[in-house]
Amino acid sequence: MVKKYWVPAIEKANLIIEQIAKHPNELRLIDLSNRLEINKSSMYSLLNTLETLGWINKEKSETYTLGSVLGFIGSTYLNQFNILETFSKEAKEAIAKVDEHVQLGKLIGSDVFYIGREEGSSPVRLVTDPGTRYPAYASAIGKIQLSKYTYEELEAVYPEGSFVKKTSYTVETVDQLWEQLKAAQANGYVVEEQEGAEGFYCVAAPVYDHNNQIAYGVSFTMTEHSWKKKKDVAREEIMKLARKLSTNGGHIG
Numbered sequence: 001m002v003k004k005y006w007v008p009a010i011e012k013a014n015l016i017i018e019q020i021a022k023h024p025n026e027l028r029l030i031d032l033s034n035r036l037e038i039n040k041s042s043m044y045s046l047l048n049t050l051e052t053l054g055w056i057n058k059e060k061s062e063t064y065t066l067g068s069v070l071g072f073i074g075s076t077y078l079n080q081f082n083i084l085e086t087f088s089k090e091a092k093e094a095i096a097k098v099d100e101h102v103q104l105g106k107l108i109g110s111d112v113f114y115i116g117r118e119e120g121s122s123p124v125r126l127v128t129d130p131g132t133r134y135p136a137y138a139s140a141i142g143k144i145q146l147s148k149y150t151y152e153e154l155e156a157v158y159p160e161g162s163f164v165k166k167t168s169y170t171v172e173t174v175d176q177l178w179e180q181l182k183a184a185q186a187n188g189y190v191v192e193e194q195e196g197a198e199g200f201y202c203v204a205a206p207v208y209d210h211n212n213q214i215a216y217g218v219s220f221t222m223t224e225h226s227w228k229k230k231k232d233v234a235r236e237e238i239m240k241l242a243r244k245l246s247t248n249g250g251h252i253g
Helices: 008-022 029-036 040-052 068-098 140-146 151-157 174-187 224-245
Strands: 056-058 064-066 101-108 111-118 133-135 190-193 200-208 214-223
Touching (some): 008 056, 101 224, 140 200, 174 190
Antiparallel strands (some): 200 214
Protein backbone atom coordinates (compact mmCIF):
# COMPACT_ATOMS: atom_id res chain seq x y z
CA MET A 1 0.00 0.00 0.00
CA VAL A 2 1.45 3.35 -1.07
CA LYS A 3 1.42 5.83 1.82
CA LYS A 4 2.98 8.81 0.10
CA TYR A 5 -0.21 10.82 0.53
CA TRP A 6 -1.42 9.05 3.67
CA VAL A 7 -3.41 11.02 6.27
CA PRO A 8 -2.72 9.53 9.74
CA ALA A 9 -5.74 11.17 11.38
CA ILE A 10 -8.10 9.47 8.94
CA GLU A 11 -6.40 6.14 9.55
CA LYS A 12 -6.85 6.61 13.32
CA ALA A 13 -10.52 7.53 12.85
CA ASN A 14 -11.00 4.39 10.76
CA LEU A 15 -9.40 2.23 13.47
CA ILE A 16 -11.65 3.80 16.11
CA ILE A 17 -14.79 3.15 14.04
CA GLU A 18 -13.72 -0.46 13.46
CA GLN A 19 -13.28 -1.02 17.20
CA ILE A 20 -16.65 0.52 18.02
CA ALA A 21 -18.30 -1.56 15.30
CA LYS A 22 -16.82 -4.74 16.76
CA HIS A 23 -17.61 -3.80 20.37
CA PRO A 24 -20.69 -1.52 20.42
CA ASN A 25 -21.54 0.03 23.79
CA GLU A 26 -18.50 -1.55 25.40
CA LEU A 27 -15.52 0.77 24.93
CA ARG A 28 -14.82 4.05 26.73
CA LEU A 29 -12.25 6.65 25.78
CA ILE A 30 -9.59 5.03 27.97
CA ASP A 31 -10.31 1.61 26.47
CA LEU A 32 -9.92 2.89 22.92
CA SER A 33 -6.80 4.80 23.90
CA ASN A 34 -5.17 1.68 25.33
CA ARG A 35 -6.24 -0.66 22.53
CA LEU A 36 -5.10 1.61 19.71
CA GLU A 37 -2.14 3.14 21.53
CA ILE A 38 -3.37 6.67 20.90
CA ASN A 39 -2.81 9.14 23.73
CA LYS A 40 -5.91 10.28 25.62
CA SER A 41 -5.70 13.88 24.43
CA SER A 42 -5.64 12.90 20.74
CA MET A 43 -8.29 10.25 21.33
CA TYR A 44 -10.58 12.82 22.95
CA SER A 45 -10.26 15.11 19.91
CA LEU A 46 -10.89 12.27 17.48
CA LEU A 47 -13.92 10.98 19.38
CA ASN A 48 -15.38 14.45 19.79
CA THR A 49 -15.03 15.15 16.06
CA LEU A 50 -16.56 11.82 15.07
CA GLU A 51 -19.43 12.36 17.49
CA THR A 52 -20.10 15.90 16.22
CA LEU A 53 -20.18 14.62 12.63
CA GLY A 54 -22.66 11.89 13.59
CA TRP A 55 -20.30 9.00 12.87
CA ILE A 56 -20.48 7.73 16.45
CA ASN A 57 -22.67 8.25 19.51
CA LYS A 58 -21.55 8.63 23.12
CA GLU A 59 -23.88 6.80 25.50
CA LYS A 60 -24.72 7.66 29.11
CA SER A 61 -22.32 4.92 30.21
CA GLU A 62 -19.47 6.85 28.49
CA THR A 63 -19.17 4.03 25.93
CA TYR A 64 -19.62 4.47 22.18
CA THR A 65 -21.84 3.11 19.43
CA LEU A 66 -21.96 3.78 15.68
CA GLY A 67 -23.87 6.91 14.64
CA SER A 68 -26.67 7.63 12.21
CA VAL A 69 -24.40 8.93 9.46
CA LEU A 70 -22.69 5.55 9.19
CA GLY A 71 -26.08 3.91 9.10
CA PHE A 72 -27.13 6.19 6.26
CA ILE A 73 -23.91 5.59 4.34
CA GLY A 74 -24.28 1.84 4.72
CA SER A 75 -27.91 1.77 3.66
CA THR A 76 -27.24 4.25 0.87
CA TYR A 77 -24.42 2.07 -0.46
CA LEU A 78 -26.87 -0.82 -0.75
CA ASN A 79 -29.81 1.23 -1.99
CA GLN A 80 -28.20 3.98 -4.03
CA PHE A 81 -28.06 2.02 -7.23
CA ASN A 82 -31.79 1.39 -7.17
CA ILE A 83 -32.91 4.87 -6.05
CA LEU A 84 -30.48 6.69 -8.34
CA GLU A 85 -31.32 4.52 -11.33
CA THR A 86 -35.03 5.04 -10.73
CA PHE A 87 -34.55 8.76 -10.12
CA SER A 88 -32.56 9.20 -13.33
CA LYS A 89 -35.20 7.38 -15.34
CA GLU A 90 -38.30 8.97 -13.83
CA ALA A 91 -36.88 12.51 -13.55
CA LYS A 92 -36.45 12.69 -17.31
CA GLU A 93 -40.20 12.49 -17.78
CA ALA A 94 -40.76 15.34 -15.31
CA ILE A 95 -38.07 17.43 -16.99
CA ALA A 96 -39.69 16.85 -20.37
CA LYS A 97 -42.75 18.68 -19.04
CA VAL A 98 -41.10 21.39 -16.93
CA ASP A 99 -37.60 21.71 -18.44
CA GLU A 100 -35.88 22.69 -15.19
CA HIS A 101 -33.25 21.04 -12.96
CA VAL A 102 -34.43 18.27 -10.62
CA GLN A 103 -32.50 17.19 -7.50
CA LEU A 104 -32.67 14.26 -5.09
CA GLY A 105 -31.46 14.66 -1.51
CA LYS A 106 -31.34 12.94 1.87
CA LEU A 107 -31.73 14.62 5.26
CA ILE A 108 -28.90 13.85 7.68
CA GLY A 109 -29.14 15.68 10.97
CA SER A 110 -29.74 19.33 10.16
CA ASP A 111 -28.32 19.19 6.63
CA VAL A 112 -29.37 17.86 3.25
CA PHE A 113 -26.95 15.65 1.33
CA TYR A 114 -27.58 16.00 -2.41
CA ILE A 115 -27.14 12.64 -4.10
CA GLY A 116 -28.60 13.05 -7.57
CA ARG A 117 -29.44 15.64 -10.21
CA GLU A 118 -30.97 15.61 -13.67
CA GLU A 119 -30.82 18.83 -15.66
CA GLY A 120 -33.19 20.71 -17.91
CA SER A 121 -32.04 23.05 -20.66
CA SER A 122 -31.63 26.03 -18.33
CA PRO A 123 -28.04 27.38 -18.23
CA VAL A 124 -28.51 28.20 -14.53
CA ARG A 125 -25.72 26.89 -12.30
CA LEU A 126 -26.94 25.43 -9.00
CA VAL A 127 -24.94 25.85 -5.78
CA THR A 128 -25.75 22.30 -4.66
CA ASP A 129 -23.93 19.63 -6.66
CA PRO A 130 -24.39 15.91 -5.92
CA GLY A 131 -22.16 15.03 -2.97
CA THR A 132 -22.54 18.42 -1.29
CA ARG A 133 -24.46 19.28 1.87
CA TYR A 134 -26.60 22.31 2.61
CA PRO A 135 -28.61 23.56 5.61
CA ALA A 136 -32.02 21.91 5.49
CA TYR A 137 -33.84 24.95 6.86
CA ALA A 138 -32.83 26.98 3.78
CA SER A 139 -33.81 24.47 1.09
CA ALA A 140 -37.11 23.06 -0.14
CA ILE A 141 -35.66 19.58 -0.34
CA GLY A 142 -34.63 19.92 3.31
CA LYS A 143 -37.87 21.47 4.56
CA ILE A 144 -40.02 18.72 3.05
CA GLN A 145 -38.02 16.12 4.98
CA LEU A 146 -38.05 18.18 8.18
CA SER A 147 -41.86 18.12 7.89
CA LYS A 148 -41.85 14.57 9.30
CA TYR A 149 -40.88 15.95 12.72
CA THR A 150 -42.99 17.14 15.61
CA TYR A 151 -42.24 20.58 17.04
CA GLU A 152 -40.29 18.99 19.90
CA GLU A 153 -38.22 16.92 17.48
CA LEU A 154 -37.53 20.02 15.39
CA GLU A 155 -36.29 21.82 18.50
CA ALA A 156 -33.92 18.93 19.16
CA VAL A 157 -32.50 19.26 15.63
CA TYR A 158 -32.06 23.04 16.08
CA PRO A 159 -31.52 23.62 19.82
CA GLU A 160 -30.09 27.10 19.19
CA GLY A 161 -33.54 28.22 18.01
CA SER A 162 -32.33 30.57 15.26
CA PHE A 163 -30.56 30.21 11.93
CA VAL A 164 -27.69 31.71 9.98
CA LYS A 165 -29.39 33.47 7.08
CA LYS A 166 -28.28 32.45 3.60
CA THR A 167 -30.15 35.36 2.02
CA SER A 168 -32.35 38.17 3.29
CA TYR A 169 -35.33 35.86 2.70
CA THR A 170 -34.09 32.90 4.76
CA VAL A 171 -36.29 31.76 7.63
CA GLU A 172 -34.91 33.06 10.92
CA THR A 173 -36.28 30.94 13.77
CA VAL A 174 -37.54 27.46 14.58
CA ASP A 175 -41.01 28.88 15.16
CA GLN A 176 -41.09 30.41 11.67
CA LEU A 177 -39.80 27.17 10.18
CA TRP A 178 -42.46 25.21 12.05
CA GLU A 179 -45.21 27.29 10.43
CA GLN A 180 -43.75 26.43 7.01
CA LEU A 181 -43.55 22.74 7.92
CA LYS A 182 -47.16 22.60 9.08
CA ALA A 183 -48.21 23.91 5.66
CA ALA A 184 -45.94 21.32 4.01
CA GLN A 185 -47.55 18.53 6.04
CA ALA A 186 -51.00 19.67 4.97
CA ASN A 187 -50.15 20.23 1.30
CA GLY A 188 -47.75 17.36 0.62
CA TYR A 189 -45.18 19.73 -0.87
CA VAL A 190 -43.18 22.81 0.11
CA VAL A 191 -42.15 25.94 -1.77
CA GLU A 192 -38.91 27.78 -0.99
CA GLU A 193 -38.64 31.31 -2.32
CA GLN A 194 -35.09 32.71 -2.47
CA GLU A 195 -34.17 31.35 0.96
CA GLY A 196 -31.20 29.35 -0.27
CA ALA A 197 -30.03 31.66 -3.04
CA GLU A 198 -31.23 35.05 -4.27
CA GLY A 199 -33.36 34.81 -7.39
CA PHE A 200 -34.08 31.08 -7.12
CA TYR A 201 -37.33 29.28 -6.34
CA CYS A 202 -37.81 25.61 -5.48
CA VAL A 203 -40.69 23.22 -4.95
CA ALA A 204 -40.11 19.87 -3.26
CA ALA A 205 -42.10 16.74 -2.42
CA PRO A 206 -41.37 13.78 -0.11
CA VAL A 207 -40.23 10.31 -1.13
CA TYR A 208 -41.46 7.56 1.21
CA ASP A 209 -39.80 4.26 2.10
CA HIS A 210 -41.48 0.89 2.71
CA ASN A 211 -42.18 1.91 6.33
CA ASN A 212 -44.22 4.93 5.16
CA GLN A 213 -41.48 7.23 6.45
CA ILE A 214 -40.05 10.16 4.49
CA ALA A 215 -36.69 8.90 3.23
CA TYR A 216 -35.69 11.44 0.55
CA GLY A 217 -36.85 14.65 -1.04
CA VAL A 218 -37.01 15.71 -4.71
CA SER A 219 -37.22 19.26 -5.98
CA PHE A 220 -37.36 21.50 -9.00
CA THR A 221 -35.17 24.63 -8.92
CA MET A 222 -35.60 27.61 -11.25
CA THR A 223 -35.26 31.35 -11.62
CA GLU A 224 -38.00 33.77 -10.58
CA HIS A 225 -38.91 34.40 -14.22
CA SER A 226 -39.41 30.68 -14.86
CA TRP A 227 -41.20 30.18 -11.55
CA LYS A 228 -43.91 32.68 -12.41
CA LYS A 229 -44.71 30.74 -15.57
CA LYS A 230 -44.15 27.17 -14.40
CA LYS A 231 -44.98 26.97 -10.69
CA ASP A 232 -48.26 25.10 -11.14
CA VAL A 233 -46.93 22.45 -13.50
CA ALA A 234 -43.70 22.19 -11.48
CA ARG A 235 -45.66 21.50 -8.30
CA GLU A 236 -47.80 18.89 -10.06
CA GLU A 237 -44.84 17.13 -11.68
CA ILE A 238 -42.62 17.09 -8.58
CA MET A 239 -45.40 15.46 -6.54
CA LYS A 240 -45.94 12.94 -9.32
CA LEU A 241 -42.21 12.17 -9.44
CA ALA A 242 -42.07 11.75 -5.65
CA ARG A 243 -44.94 9.24 -5.78
CA LYS A 244 -43.14 7.24 -8.47
CA LEU A 245 -39.95 7.14 -6.38
CA SER A 246 -41.75 6.18 -3.17
CA THR A 247 -41.65 2.50 -2.27
CA ASN A 248 -45.34 2.60 -1.36
CA GLY A 249 -46.40 5.04 -4.03
CA GLY A 250 -46.31 7.91 -1.57
CA HIS A 251 -49.46 6.85 0.26
CA ILE A 252 -49.86 6.04 3.92
CA GLY A 253 -51.57 2.75 4.66
